[in-house]
Amino acid sequence: MSASDDRARALQVGRIARLLGLAPGEVTGLDGVPVEDLRTLHAQMTEALFGDARAGFAKIAGLTALLPAAVTAVLAERFVPPEIAARVCEALPPEAGRDLVGRLAVSYLADVAVLLDPVRARPVVSAMSPARVVEVTLELFGRGEHPVTADLVNAVSAQALAACLAAAEPHDVLAVAPYLEWGPALDAAVAGLPDDRALALAEELTPAELADLAVAVGPQRMTPAVAHLDETAYAAYAAHLPPPGQRQV
């Protein structure tokens, strides 16, 4: 079993623990369960916890059609616990969701984001404005919630993804990279990384950290950053890279 599988499993167990209001270490015995089955178990638990209240959530979500989004946002922050707000967001039409999340306080939105089911919430998350996604992403980075942030940015638009990558600090990029789902949007975001951000990666990460990042994202995607290394630093970076057969991406 690969380290990538282990990380994916740990991420899913963490989501289950969060859903249950527990620390990840309190959910044990799931080591041999496939990642897809952990996703299914998370969905079943979500339904068991919130399914009966779905009609109520839909009513709260319906307030967005009756009240200005600014009023609904104030109401949500004042009396909708983040667990319920997350379920509401998942039930919202994308346009209404974008309008609502655009008015919520970033700290509250981050509370909600860590509780979102990434599959159910994808329509709303993908409709969020790039600027809002960046704000939430930076808030989550500040909380050390890198796996959850990966869940979020895996669902955002290509434009928002590029904006997040350009705004992230180098050590946050290093921490979140192993959890990202690689696809055309992420490849495009990496390829379009502004040169000053590529330079920041080269300057702020040690050669060993750059090699760790290369293992997570694939050495071929490191070209913009390592192009800024001098000969000595590049040699140190290359020395830390594992042999090609042992790389994950």
Next chain:
Amino acid sequence: MADALTRALGEPPPASVAALPDEVRDRLAAQLSARRERLLEEGRAATDHALRHVPLPVRGLVRRTLS
């Protein structure tokens, strides 16, 4: 008779989860049930508290929505 986890979920879990030792499934069922109880308590408390802070012009609408 369905096991505790199946009852707590309302449906059978994936086969790989159903194959876990009884103690693991029972613990998951207990954790899920405890969470549901806590959420019910928190929801009641949050609604009672919140309605006191909802602006008067929309309080009736919100109360009807939540009832």
